[in-house]
Amino acid sequence: MRGGVVLVSHDREFLARTVTRVLELDLAQHTNTVYGGGYESYLAEREVARRHRREEYEEYAERKADLQARARTQREWSSQGVRNAMRKNPDNDKVRRRAASESSEKQAQKVRQMESRIARLEEVVEPRKEWVLEFTIGAAPRSSSVVATLNDAVLRQGEFVLGPVSLQVDAGDRIGITGPNGAGKSTLLRMLLGRVAPDSGSATLGASVQIGEIDQARGLFTGEQALAERFEGLVPEFATADVRTLLAKFGLRADHVGRAVDDLSPGERTRAALALLQAKGTNVLVLDEPTNHLDLAAIEQLESALASYDGALLLVTHDRRMLTNVNVDRRWRLDGGRVSES
Numbered sequence: 531m532r533g534g535v536v537l538v539s540h541d542r543e544f545l546a547r548t549v550t551r552v553l554e555l556d557l558a559q560h561t562n563t564v565y566g567g568g569y570e571s572y573l574a575e576r577e578v579a580r581r582h583r584r585e586e587y588e589e590y591a592e593r594k595a596d597l598q599a600r601a602r603t604q605r606e607w608s609s610q611g612v613r614n615a616m617r618k619n620p621d622n623d624k625v626r627r628r629a630a631s632e633s634s635e636k637q638a639q640k641v642r643q644m645e646s647r648i649a650r651l652e653e654v655v656e657p658r659k660e661w662v663l664e665f666t667i668g669a670a671p672r673s674s675s676v677v678a679t680l681n682d683a684v685l686r687q688g689e690f691v692l693g694p695v696s697l698q699v700d701a702g703d704r705i706g707i708t709g710p711n712g713a714g715k716s717t718l719l720r721m722l723l724g725r726v727a728p729d730s731g732s733a734t735l736g737a738s739v740q741i742g743e744i745d746q747a748r749g750l751f752t753g754e755q756a757l758a759e760r761f762e763g764l765v766p767e768f769a770t771a772d773v774r775t776l777l778a779k780f781g782l783r784a785d786h787v788g789r790a791v792d793d794l795s796p797g798e799r800t801r802a803a804l805a806l807l808q809a810k811g812t813n814v815l816v817l818d819e820p821t822n823h824l825d826l827a828a829i830e831q832l833e834s835a836l837a838s839y840d841g842a843l844l845l846v847t848h849d850r851r852m853l854t855n856v857n858v859d860r861r862w863r864l865d866g867g868r869v870s871e872s
C-alpha cells in the first residue's frame with residue numbers, strides 16, 4: 531500500500547508488524563511524543579526516556595534537599611549567634627558584642643545566599659507515576675475435578691450450527707481458544723457455562739464451580755444504572771467505600787462511578803469487569819476477548835494476574851502476544867462450528 535496509514539491499536543503483534551512511527555499520547559504527563567522506528571524500538575526508547583526523566587528528577591530533588599538542609603543549619607547558627615551576643619551583653623564588652631553580631635550578620639547573609647541558590651535551581655517536575663494496576667484474580671475454593679462436559683452437544687442459531695461436540699474441562703486446565711470471526715467461540719462458551727442448553731446432546735457443569743467471566747459484550751456493565759450502583763449490586767457484601775476504593779484502583783475514579791455504565795468507554799467497562807474478577811472468588815475463569823479495548827498497561831497487568839491464577843482458564847483471544855504470554859496447556863480451534871483440539 532502506497533498511501534499513509536494512521537492506525538490506532540492495542541494489538542501489540544499487529545503494531546510490531548505494521549507501523550514505522552509511533553505517536554504516544556500520555557494522559558498522565560499530558561504530553562505527546564513521536565517515536566521513529568517501529569513498535570519494538572518505540573518500547574525500547576520509551577523505557578530509556580522514562581528512566582532519564584526519573585533520574586533527572588531524582589538528581590534535582592537531591593540537590594534541593596541538600597541546599598535546604600544547609601540553609602536550615604545556617605539559619606540555626608545565625609540565630610544562635612544573636613542569642614550568644616545578647617547573653618554576652620552583661621560584660622558590656624562592645625568589641626565582642628560587635629564581633630558577635632557581625633558574625634551573625636554573616637551567617638544571615640549565607641542563609642540568604644543559600645535561599646537564592648535554591649530559588650535559582652531549575653525546577654524539574656516530578657514525572658507523574660503512571661496508572662499501575664496490581665491485581666489478582668480472587669480465588670474460590672477448588673471446584674470438583676471435572677468443571678464442565680459436553681456430550682455430542684449441538685446448538686443451532688439461525689443458519690449456524692455448533693457441534694456436535696464432546697469435550698471435558700478439568701479443574702486447573704488452561705485452554706486457549708482461537709478461530710475466525712463467527713466460528714462459534716462465544717457460542718461454545720455460552721453452552722459450556724450452561725447459559726444456553728444444547729438442542730441435542732448434553733451439557734453439564736461440575737459441582738462448586740464458581741464462574742468468573744468477562745464476556746465479549748461486557749454484558750454485566752451495560753445499561754442506564756450508575757457504575758457504583760451496578761457494582762455494589764454485584765458484590766452486595768462490599769461496603770460502598772470499599773467499592774469506590776476498588777474501582778479507583780482500576781482507574782475508575784469519582785468522575786466515573788456516578789456515570790451510567792453505558793456512558794463508559796469500552797475500556798472502562800472492561801476494567802470494571804476486571805475489578806469484579808478481583809472482588810469475587812472464581813475457580814473457572816472465562817475470558818472472551820479480554821484485551822479488546824484495554825490499553826497496553828492494563829493488558830500487561832492482566833497477563834501477570836493470569837500467571838498467578840491457578841483455577842481453570844478458558845481464554846478466547848485474537849491477541850497473539852497474549853496467547854504466547856499466558857501459559858495455556860490446551861488449544862481448541864473452532865472453524866464453522868467445529869471444534870478441534872491440538
Ligand SMILES: Nc1ncnc2c1ncn2[C@@H]1O[C@H](COP(=O)(O)OP(=O)(O)OP(=O)(O)O)[C@@H](O)[C@H]1O
Binds near residue numbers: 690710715717746
Ligand atoms: N442470536 C443469533 N441468531 C442467529 N445467529 C447467531 C446468533 N448469535 C450468533 N449467531 C451466529 O452464530 C455464529 C457464531 O457466533 P459466535 O458469536 O459464537 O462467533 P465467534 O467465534 O465468537 O466470533 P467472533 O470472533 O466474532 O467473536 C455466527 O455466524 C453468528 O452470526
Ligand SMILES: [Mg+2]
Binds near residue numbers: 746
Ligand atoms: Mg465471539
